[in-house]
Structure formats: C-alpha cells, structure tokens
Amino acid sequence: MIRDAKINLQNWLEQRYEDLCSRFNKNEFNMNEVSKLFDEKYQHNKDEVSAVLSELRKAGRIITSLEPSDNRKRIYKMVLPEEIISEQLSVNGRELTRSELEGLLKKAADLIRTRVDYKFILVLLFYKRVSDKWQDEFDREYKKALKDGLSEEDASKEAADSSYHDFDLPQDCLWENLRKDVSTLPEKFSKSLKALADRNPELKDILDNVDFIQFTSSRENAEILRQLVELFSKRSLHNVSPDILGDAYEWILRYFAPMKAKEGEVYTPREVIKLLVRILKPEPKDKIYDPSSASNGMLITSYEYVKNKYGKKDADKLFLFGQEVNHKTLALGRMNLYIHDIKNAQLTQGDTLLHPKYKSGTGVEKFSIVIANPPWNQDGYDEDTLKKGEYWKDRFPYGFTTKQSADWAWLQHMLASSDDKKGKVGVIIDNGCLFRGGREKKIREKILKEDLIESVLLLPEKLFYNTGAPGAVIILNKKKDPFRKKKVLFINAAEEYGQHPDVRKLNILTEENIEKIQKAYDEFSETEGFSRAVDLKEIEENDFNLNVTLYVYPEEEVEEIDIDKEWKELLGIEKEILNVEKKIEGYLKEIK
Secondary structure, eight states, rough: OOOGOOOOOOOOHHHHHHHHHHTTTOOEEEHHHHHHHHHHHHHOOOHHHHHHHHHHTTTTTTEEEEEETTTEEEEEEEOHHHHHHHHHHHTSSSOOOHHHHHHHHHHHHHHHHTTOOOOHHHHHEEEEEHHHHHHHHHHHHHHHHTTTOOHHHHHHHTTOOOOOOOOOOOOSSSSSHHOOOGGGGHHHHHHHHHHHHHHGGHHHHHHHTTTTHHTTTTTHHHHHHHHHHHEEESSSSSSSSHHHHHHHHHHHOOOOOHHHTTTOOOOOOOHHHHHHHHHHHOOOOEEETTTTTTTTTHHHHHHHHHHHHHOHHHHHTOEEEEEEEOOHHHHHHHHHHHHOOOSEEEESSSSSSTTSSOOOTEEEBBSSSHHHHHOOOSSOOOHHHHTTTTTHHHTTTOOOTTTTTOHHHHHHHHTTTTTTTTEEEEEEOOOOGGGTTTHHHHHHHHHTTTTTTEEEEOOHHHHHHHSSSSOOOEEEEEEEOOOTTTEEEEEOOOTTOOSSOOOOTTTEOOOOHHHHHHHHHHHHHOOOTTTEEHHHHHHHHTTOOOOOOOOTOOOOOOOOOHHHHHHHHHHHHHHHHHHHHHHHHHHHHOOO
C-alpha cells in the first residue's frame, strides 16, 4: 500500500518513512521515541535522527509542533500515505471550491485567534496567489519556448521574463523555495517581500506594512507562522477563480470585523454596499469614485454589479478611483483588488477633506458615481480647518461643519466631485446628520432648496460591527427625473432585516430586504408605513428635518376586539369563580 502512494522519496528516506508510519501510525511522538527506534534498527546517532526528521518534514511527510509543556521540544505526527493520495486525488485537475478555501482560511483564523494581527493571513494569501500564479505562467511559457526550439536553459530564461507575469518575482522567492527551511522562514519572507516590492513599486504600500522578523520575535508567533505556511502550502491557488478567491478575502475581513471594530476599524457589511450599488446602477465606462475607500468594498461591488449585468469586458471598461487616508488600510484595499482580479482601479493616499488627490483643471475631478461610507461624526474639521484645504470654496459652498461632526463636509465634497450632467451620489452616514440643528441644518436647507436630495433611507439597527446605531443612506442626484423633482422619497427600512448567521447580536439585510428597498426607490413608490414621496414644501414646514420617522412610520398592528365575545368570556370566568368559592365554603363547613 505504501509503495502505491508514489511519495517520491529517496530509497533510504522512504524506508525510514515506512518504519515511522508502521510504528506510530496516527499517534504523536517525540525525538526520544524516534531515536530509540532508529538506534535499534540503524544505529543512528541523534544528529542523524534530526536529519531524517528534517528531510521528512521538508517533504511534507511529517507535521511538527511545539510541546505544550516545554516549548524547547517538538512533537511529531506522520502524514500517512493514504492521506497523501486522498489529497492528490481531491485537488489535482480541478479548481478549489469556495467551501474548501473558506475551510482553509477558517483553520488559519483559528490558528491566530486574537493573538496575531489578521493582516498576516491576508498577506500570506496574497503572496501565495502571486507565487502560484507566477509558477503557472512560467510553466506555460516554458513549454511554449521548448516547442519553439529553445534549449532548456534559454526556455527557462524566456519563461521567467517579467512580460509574461502579473508581477516580477525572483524565482528564489517562490513560495515552495521559501518553505524549505522552517528555521529561516521569517528572514526569507522578509527578504522576498522586499525584493517583490523593489521590483514592483505598485506593491510597496502592501508589502512595507508587514515585518515577519518582528512578527516572529516570540517563539509562539514563529510556530504560528510555520503552521500558517504549511496550511497554505496544502493547496495551489493558481487555478482558483478570482470570484472565489475574492470572496475568501472578504470572508477574512468579515470574520475578524467584530474584533477589529473594538479597535476602531470600520467594516461596511457587503449587503449594505450591494443595496447602495443597486440603487446607483453603475454602467460600463462610468467613472466611479470612493473618497473613503478603505478595503475597496464599494469599488469591488460596483465592478461585480457591472460584470454580472453586462459581462467582464464591460466591467473592465469602468474607471475606478479611491482615496484613503490610512496607508495600512490602503494596502489592504490594493490586495483586495488584486485578489478580485480588478486592474482598472487607481488608488491614492491622503486626507480627502483637506487634500483631494483627483483633480481636473482648477478643481476636483468629476465622476458619474460617487459612493462612500465615510467616518461617521468625524471630529476636527471645523471652518478654520476646512479653509486650509484645497479648493475649499468650490467644495463647501453650502457652509462649514462644526468641529464635532464632518458628516456634511463629506457630503459636500462628494457633491462637488459629482458630474454636473448625470452625477449621482450615494452615502452611508450617521442618522443624526438628518435632523441635527445649527450649522448642519443650514447646510441641509441650502442643499434641499437646490433640489439635490432624491431619497433618504433609514437602515435597521445593529447592521454594523462598530455601532448598534441604525445609520442612513442619502441619495443625491444632480439631474432628477421630472416626476421626482421637488420631492424626496423617504424609505423606512428599520424592520427590513434578518438574523446575522454568525454574530448573534447583529442583523443583516437579506436578499428579500434589498429587493424590496430597491424596488421602492426604482419606482419612487409609496407604501403605507414603508415609503413616501414628500414635497419639499412639507419638509420646509418641518424646518428641513430629514428624520425618516417624521414622514414614514410603520403603523402598529391593532388587534380588533370582539366586545360581545370578550364580555361573554368575562361572565363565564366570574361564574367559575363563584362556583369555586361555593365549594371552598362547603369544605370549610365540613371541617367545623
């Protein structure tokens, strides 16, 4: 049976592999037990035993881990021949499925738990994809070169040429070359990441944020890295579709979102983005801009919407732009785009409210769709601060926000960045900006009087990982359809939610919820307790308050009471009470 496994080991090593399988099977063992076995059979000393175990580990035939009671010692477990065959049969010749990849990532997540930054999983996934794809591209071009008559040496040089690859990667930096010696993993990964960044400047932001040497300064983290590398080594990622790989990347972001929310990181639920994109309806050749792009969920969802509706060729005709202030978050966003195989996007770093990076002539660039979930109630952007920014007169014509909340500064910047002929803006924002007074009310009033707000949507509570607040969606449109002019469609979706499948205290928007909300917006329809088109005159009478519940409030179901029936039941109960009292009175007389 072992011979049939075709494990491709040298004869001397294969014999020792068989001995270990026979002796220990699926049980764990330590160095002393191996030394005793090999001393009896081969008279090996301790160094020779270590060499055998090292070679078997490099060949993927032994799994090692640290002994819990003493981290200076290792314990071992055999990878049996039948497991090797099963893995080969299950993987070779077909794509990795979504569930298989998510299962692998779940194991990775379990390994790090909250002890290590989850970004290391994302970087390893990214690097493994780059390496596996490079190797696949190399193999394909190498075979072509041989058919064209080149020698093996020349064919190898030709196939390694950067013109055949997404990224220029030195062959000694390939994943399989890095994992050969576990003791040098941190150094090799750090060196390889630097080489990859040097040869591909567009990856510098991604790779400069990861330090594997510092990461493995503790023995526990060094072991975590080893296990992560071995885990990712079990599957090739070159033939995984971008859709599945992209979903896997998003799975990691979503999985760690509740933990990272406590540290201030914001993850926008993808079903909320999906709703916003379906309302805005991007089309091929549209210019789409997210001024607070983070992991690029808005841009990616817009791309996928166009791809699903028109096809990949038309999706690749989109012009995608994003700006993000945090360079680490920007790096995650770049990785996310690559993993999704989206190449028609431009990203830049900077403080959008002060230094917008996309410019045209004497002002900001104009886009057909501007979409974002900017920081809610961001402080520090009062009038004096905003006036230090670029193009402030053009970007904040309706007034300046207070130091406590920049919500309407973001909205004004997005409006200024919107194309004057067909521009639409969709923003996810704090519900409080709809009705707060003072400077915010004056900005709302001016924007409403120019008839730029098309719809206001109240979201359910507990959709977001970092807050239980409901949040709102505001749609602004510079070219409203005639029948929508001088009106605002209010949608109260507070009751449109389902139970989150993984986080007990959270809600989600289901597909049914999304379709219902989208239909109301598309048709500008009115449904009692759910949606209503309100004239600007009524909003003005309400002092320009956009609080959705002021205009649309779900009616409570009032149970109809049958008075005659209820009265008869009450008389029946009174009669039963009298009968019971008479019985008790009779019992008391008997006792006396």
